[in-house]
Amino acid sequence: MTVERTLRLMSGAFVLISLALGYWISSYWFLFTAFVGLNLFQSGFTNWCPAMTLFRALGMPDAAAPPKQAGAGPRAA
Secondary structure, eight states: OOHHHHHHHHHHHHHHHHHHHHHHTOGGGHHHHHHHHHHHHHHHHHSOOHHHHHHHHTTOOOOOOOOOOTTOSOOOO
């Protein structure tokens, strides 16, 4: 698992859990849903999220760049 995948899984779980709590327990839980959404929105611009810092501190690897294929570029004639 990478930092990016774990972050997406955690965010999705938080949204679903807070929606369920908002529906069955109290509508104030929808504020947590909004917080997660705002955090995702700002991380789209800044590429930083507090959870990413935590995951990296725990030793989780970042996503590796896809390998470059030899000879895949344009050829000179």
